[in-house]
Amino acid sequence: xxxxxxxxxxxxxxxxxxxxxxxxxxxxxxxxxxxxxxxxxxxxxxxxxxxxxxxxxxxxxxxxxxxxxxxxxxxxxxxxxxxxxxxxxxxxxxxxxxxxxxxxxxxxxxxxxxxxxxxxxxxxxxxxxxxxxxxxxxxxxxxxxxxxxxxxxxxxxxxxxxxxxxxxxxxxxxxxxxxxxxxxxxxxxxxxxxxxxxxxxxxxxxxxxxxxxxxxxxxxxxxxxxxxxxxxxxxxxxxxxxxxxxxxxxxxxxxxxxxxxxxxxxxxxxxxxxxxxxxxxxxxxxxxxxxxxxxxxxxxxxxxxxxxx
Amino acid sequence: xxxxxxxxxxxxxxxxxxxxxxxxxxxxxxxxxxxxxxxxxxxxxxxxxxxxxxxxxxxxxxxxxxxxxxxxxxxxxxxxxxxxxxxxxxxxxxxxxxxxxxxxxxxxxxxxxxxxxxxxxxxxxxxxxxxxxxxxxxxxxxxxxxxxxxxxxxxxxxxxxxxxxxxxxxxxxxxxxxxxxxxxxxxxxxxxxxxxxxxxxxxxxxxxxxxxxxxxxxxxxxxxxxxxxxxxxxxxxxxxxxxxxxxxxxxxxxxxxxxxxx
Numbered sequence: 001x002x003x004x005x006x007x008x009x010x011x012x013x014x015x016x017x018x019x020x021x022x023x024x025x026x027x028x029x030x031x032x033x034x035x036x037x038x039x040x041x042x043x044x045x046x047x048x049x050x051x052x053x054x055x056x057x058x059x060x061x062x063x064x065x066x067x068x069x070x071x072x073x074x075x076x077x078x079x080x081x082x083x084x085x086x087x088x089x090x091x092x093x094x095x096x097x098x099x100x101x102x103x104x105x106x107x108x109x110x111x112x113x114x115x116x117x118x119x120x121x122x123x124x125x126x127x128x129x130x131x132x133x134x135x136x137x138x139x140x141x142x143x144x145x146x147x148x149x150x151x152x153x154x155x156x157x158x159x160x161x162x163x164x165x166x167x168x169x170x171x172x173x174x175x176x177x178x179x180x181x182x183x184x185x186x187x188x189x190x191x192x193x194x195x196x197x198x199x200x201x202x203x204x205x206x207x208x209x210x211x212x213x214x215x216x217x218x219x220x221x222x223x224x225x226x227x228x229x230x231x232x233x234x235x236x237x238x239x240x241x242x243x244x245x246x247x248x249x250x251x252x253x254x255x256x257x258x259x260x261x262x263x264x265x266x267x268x269x270x271x272x273x274x275x276x277x278x279x280x281x282x283x284x285x286x287x288x289x290x291x292x293x294x295x296x297x298x299x300x301x302x303x304x305x306x307x308x309x
Numbered sequence: 310x311x312x313x314x315x316x317x318x319x320x321x322x323x324x325x326x327x328x329x330x331x332x333x334x335x336x337x338x339x340x341x342x343x344x345x346x347x348x349x350x351x352x353x354x355x356x357x358x359x360x361x362x363x364x365x366x367x368x369x370x371x372x373x374x375x376x377x378x379x380x381x382x383x384x385x386x387x388x389x390x391x392x393x394x395x396x397x398x399x400x401x402x403x404x405x406x407x408x409x410x411x412x413x414x415x416x417x418x419x420x421x422x423x424x425x426x427x428x429x430x431x432x433x434x435x436x437x438x439x440x441x442x443x444x445x446x447x448x449x450x451x452x453x454x455x456x457x458x459x460x461x462x463x464x465x466x467x468x469x470x471x472x473x474x475x476x477x478x479x480x481x482x483x484x485x486x487x488x489x490x491x492x493x494x495x496x497x498x499x500x501x502x503x504x505x506x507x508x509x510x511x512x513x514x515x516x517x518x519x520x521x522x523x524x525x526x527x528x529x530x531x532x533x534x535x536x537x538x539x540x541x542x543x544x545x546x547x548x549x550x551x552x553x554x555x556x557x558x559x560x561x562x563x564x565x566x567x568x569x570x571x
Contacts, residue, residue: 051564082420086416086417086420091323103313103422103426
């Protein structure tokens with residue numbers, strides 16, 4: 001649904017995005033992670049045809065972002081939730097939404113029905129005729145979500161959708177993203193919230209002007225840390241250490257109190273052999289489990305490593 | 310032809326009409342120029358204006374032959390008001406345009422609008438019309454009130470209507486709208502560099518000075534806003550408008566707005 005090839009954007013001498021190659025499948029929630037100034041918003045703006053790339057190209061739903069004719073069609077196909085909700089404070093919720101529905105050329109009756117349905121679904125019906133100026137941040141964000149859905153787009157770009165929201169509103173927005181995924185929409189989600197990315201995204205990319213990693217959160221963990229098994233023993237013994245160190249499946253052994261952290265190649269296949277070797281060496285096992293790093297650990301490692309270089 | 314500009318125009322007008330500051334500012338001009346000032350002229354010119362007074366103002370009051378001294382004085386003052394009707398379409402659009410562009414920038418509403426399929430030329434046209442049309446209409450309505458008031462009070466004693474004449478017709482129909490367009494595009498250029506609406510509205514000050522200059526020069530008899538001069542001013546404004554429209558159109562592009570506007 002979204003493909004980028006060596007996509008780049010410069011602002012004068014400053015390179016905001018460089019050589020970005022991405023592929024997002026239809027119906028996928030794709031997390032786009034990176035520190036401030038990593039080029040996330042610039043990338044979204046290029047993909048939503050708000051600004052032009054200065055290098056490379058991208059396709060959204062088969063249309064080229066750098067072709068002026070295609071750009072208009074892309075804007076019709078995508079919905080974008082910008083970092084600032086941006087509403088006309090003097091106008092009512094309905095008039096704000098209706099303005100965008102008109103710009104997207106949604107048929108009047110369809111637009112009204114759709115606005116009513118969505119205000120209802122987002123629990124906003126009773127504020128339909130209220131001026132947006134009096135809305136809380138959470139209400140504005142819900143309204144912004146409705147706005148980007150008013151023309152029933154196939155692809156959605158969400159730029160920090162839960163930033164600055166209270167936990168209840170943030171949860172509401174996350175639930176909405178899950179519902180939108182269930183509807184079969186493709187969602188490109190820029191976020192700083194790694195817990196959110198882990199819960200919502202099928203795949204993630206970590207960027208810092210250029211692509212650092214792309215894959216499932218699981219694969220990213222493997223790439224950053226390898227898969228690790230933590231074995232707790234009743235008592236740590238030298239012969240157990242020697243026994244596991246000699247196994248081909250074990251890439252690294254680290255003693256930790258009464259246990260060991262083993263980096264095991266292909267643990268789904270080799271874990272049983274490792275346990276067997278420990279038992280044969282006289283070790284008495286209390287527990288065996290997989291040491292899971294959070295996406296935040298992975299992110300910090302990847303982004304931190306790149307910053308150090 | 311796309312009609313998206315009408316959607317933008319309708320929204321801008323709807324928003325402006327709910328802004329008390331803009332509505333009250335715009336209401337001040339017609340009241341002042343169509344009612345207060347003409348009443349001052351009509352009722353403060355003394356009845357005993359003499360030939361000697363008029364002779365002393367000979368250079369100022371040329372062209373009013375055949376009138377009594379008081380009539381000449383009133384007719385002159387009424388005609389001197391013409392620059393005010395160029396001031397109105399010059400100042401009023403900046404109130405709307407600065408609000409609708411710098412205001413959109415400040416409130417973060419430009420990006421969601423630019424994310425829709427609407428062409429930037431339609432956004433620009435919609436915003437231009439939302440600023441120009443009400444300003445020009447208010448100017449025309451104000452003139453009708455001004456004309457009615459003046460002619461009602463003076464027609465019996467003068468035996469003819471003082472306004473309108475060809476100068477007024479050209480000034481209202483052509484010069485005023487050209488000034489309004491100039492004012493909108495000047496506001497766009499200023500708004501591109503600043504997010505503060507009040508600061509962007511200061512562009513009107515730059516237009517007030519030359520227009521008031523015309524008023525003062527005319528009052529001191531240094532210039533007469535004859536038909537020829539008004540046509541020449543209109544021609545110059547037309548050229549200036551074309552230049553400003555080109556610059557404004559270049560500034561008002563998606564990439565430009567999102568990357569170089571402050």
